[in-house]
Amino acid sequence: MSDEGRTDNQKPKPQPRGRAKPSSQPERSKRQQPVEVASRPQRYMVAALPQMQLMTMGVTTPPLSPAALLRMLEDDPRVDVRRRLVPSRATLFGTTGTSVPEIVVADMDFEHARTLRQSLPQVRIEQDRPLAYARVTPLPERPVATGFVQPLGNLCTFDFLVRDADGDPFPGVTITITGTLRYAQGITGRDGRASVTLIGEVPEMVQSVLFDPPAGHWNLKLDRPLLELGRDNVIKLRELSETFPDFPRQQIFGWGQRAMSLDRVAPTFRGKGVKIAIIDSGADIKHPDLAGQVTDGIDLVEDTAAGWAVDTVRHGSHCAGVITGADNGLGILGFATEAEVHACKIFPGGWFSDLIDALDYCIDKQIDVVNLSLGTLEGNSFVEDKINEARQTGVACIVAAGNTGGPVNFPGTLPTVLTVAAIGRLDTYHAESSHGSEAMEPLTDDGFFAAKFSCHGPEIDVCAPGVAILSSVTDRGYAVWDGTSMAAPHVSGLAALVLAHREEFRGEFRSRDARRVDRLFEILKSSCTELDLGDPHRTGAGMPDALRALGTVSTGMAPTPSADIRQILEQLLAVLGSPSATSPQSVAPMALTPSETPAAPQHAVVDEIGVRNELMRLDQEMYAAGLTGYAPDPLA
Structure with missing residues (x-):
């Protein structure tokens, strides 16, 4: 606004x-004055x-x-x-x-x-109305009512001591106990301890306990735990580095990005020139994967100049990492590392009116792609009109479907947005974590599954990875989360690459109008790999594929790169990768004749990176043309 x-x-x-505005030290007189609740x-x-x-x-x-x-x-x-x-x-x-x-x-x-x-x-x-995040708050299965009811006066208090992988007290861990009748929750303090009281039940009625850490570790779900009263129940969590060796010192692609073939895209495709807005809880720009990546924004919570750069709930920072995590050799790598990214902060406590305000900001700033990892069960015509207005100005809204496991949440119900459901894949998470409990049958041969929490219906346009997604959170941390909140940024990041690198968006669809948005959505949907998960309303067109989405549009069969060219490049790569090839200068120039490729120079000296990029480009052309001989294994 x-x-x-x-x-x-x-x-x-x-x-x-x-x-x-929150106050860290409220006036004592105000705290002492009684207030009648109305x-x-x-x-x-x-x-x-x-x-x-x-x-x-x-x-x-x-x-x-x-x-x-x-x-x-x-x-x-x-x-x-x-x-x-x-x-x-x-x-x-x-x-x-x-x-x-x-x-x-x-x-x-x-x-x-x-x-x-x-x-x-x-x-x-x-x-x-207030809006909700589209991240799943990790909870075990819902309580199951039994044929008898315990008296509500029966209090059952459990004491926990949670330690990190080094054995030190772990503060900030959310503990959720599920009984047969209800939930109870607590959060560990600085000493790693928390007491959680379950009302109306006894220890033998506890179905499960979930320990959800703030960062750096896998969550832990214990089914039918043997809990003691009157003493500490000690828990030790596992570091993410047990699953991801040398993380975060070693940079990795997320499993979802590999599933969408991002690791097969040439590293020159980084989204430069495209503007992305993340309407969420802000972004921690002090994080090593977000520093210099999220460069502008607006604070609609406290209305402060730099408030958008502070993320108190971590949600926006997690989405930002998937979209634009820096290529710095550390942590995680985002889809569009060279895009201009804005953080529109409306959480905590976001309302429809804040969303309208943020969308006006996006229209004014000529944002290209907006990530909306939020939603609500109720619709609103003001918001609907504003999203349509954004579409008319070339702003593409990509929306999380919601996590209630039921009908699609608003604004994902609108025909003017691209709505994203969540899927997962087996073996992408620690076996003791809660992520596996989200798997629904049937599974694909590659182990993909529809997520139980994901909303579904005819409004679903595409699906994307949204279970066990590793990304950045505040205080230089990393966390693995579930949710359609995590699925939508995968598609938003890919959308930015499509706008930046497909020629048609510098030609026929250059104008900022609804045709541009509709063409973008059409490309994303047509690029999808279909997933047979038993219900098309859970997957839409399928999972977008980066190689297909970035491929050249053709009315007929695309030209086929020569297999001889590829063989030559592979041989050259083998030479460059040998111990004797210490520099590009140590390799003799290789001539590529016009008969091998019209586009090749007569004489060229190339290094290993150049050859790898050319191989990726050839793979991309073959794959986009539907010639599956060189089709990559997205999970290799």
């Missing part, structure tokens, strides 16, 4: 952006409809101007105005085919909102 969209004459005046008001978005829309609706009441509506709400004693959402500059100057009017965000009780709806037909009023 632009600066002119803010108002200072609100009553009572709220904190910036409608949030109460029902809180609901938050609404209110907009005056333009005359053309009123005529279409058959409303004859004269329209209200945005200024008149704002004054009316400010003067209403039953309404607390929070802020205004001024349309993007693209809308103000008429460069889009749609228009979302100026919105007033205000608190009022439900009855008063209903009265306003009835008395003001020229005004649209919709509830502003």
Whole structure:
């Protein structure tokens, strides 16, 4: 939202952006004052409809101007105005085919909102609802009610001591106990200890315990654990480096990126010139994999200049690592390492109105791809209109399907976005972790499975890796998470590569309009590897493939690279890789004649990296043309 969209004459005046700023040391007098608990008001978005829309609706009441509506709400004693959402500059100057009017965000009780709806037909009023992350909060199976009920007064408190792989106390570990009737949770303190109380059950009724660390280690799920009362139950977690040798000192591709053939793409394809926005919880730009990668943004939580660079909940940093993790030889590697990445911070506590604000930022900044790893069960026409407006300006929204295991969450239900479901693969996680419990049958021959948590339905466009995804989190850490939140960034990163490196987006589809977005989505879907997982509504077109998505568009059979050329390059690579080949100069020039390839120079001196890049390029052409002789094993 632009600066002119803010108002200072609100009553009572709220904190910036409608949030109460946290205080590390609240005033003692305030802490001691008792407060009577009452029902809180609901938050609404209110907009005056333009005359053309009123005529279409058959409303004859004269329209209200945005200024008149704002004054009316400010003067209403039953309404607390929070802020205004001024349309993007693209809308103000008429460069889009749609228009979302100026919105007033205000608190009022439900009855008063209903009265306003009835008395003001020229005004649209919709509830502003909170959004949720599309990351799975690791939980064991749901409690199963039994044929008997324990008395609620029965308290069962378990003490835990959690240690890291070195045997030191592990703070910040979330512990979830699942009984037959309900859950109970706790978090370890600095001493690695936590007490968790299960109400109405006894130790023998505990089904499982899950230990979810903040970073650096695998989570641990214990089924039917033997827990003791009155003493510490000691747990030791396993480091990620047990599965990923020498990590993070050694940089690795995630299993999901390999499954989507990113490791087979030439390293010159890095997304340069494309702008990506991650609407989430910010990004920790001090992380070695995000430093210099996420370079701009906006803070819609505290409204501070650099607040977007602080991520208190780690979710946005995890998504950012998948999309743009730096190629620095350490940690993880993202899809689009040379793209311009923006962090639009709306979490913690994001609302529909914040999403609209963030999308206006994306329209103004001419963002190309927006990653939305968020959602809700309720729809909203203001958000729907804003996403359509973004599409009209060439902004492609890629959305997580949601993690409720049921119908697709909003805004993934919209036809103007690309909606991503989550899949997993066997043997990509530690056997003692919770990730394996997300596997659904049937499995493919390669071990792919649909994730239990992933929302599904006809709105699913594609699926992507979303189980046991390793990426960056705050405080220089790394964590393995599940969720359609993790699947969507895989597709967003690939979308950036497609826009940056397919020639048609510098030609026919260069203009920033809906045709450009639709063509991008068409390419991603047509590149997919179909996965037979028993229900097409869980996979859509399948899993996008980077080699196919980046391949040359052709109306007929693409030209086939000469097998002789490839053999020559492989022989040259063997020479360059031998101990005697210490430098490019130690290899004699090799002439490639015009009969072998019209594009080859008559005389060329190449090094090992150059040869490897050329082999990747040839593989990519063959694979994109449907000639599977050189088709890579994405999981090799």
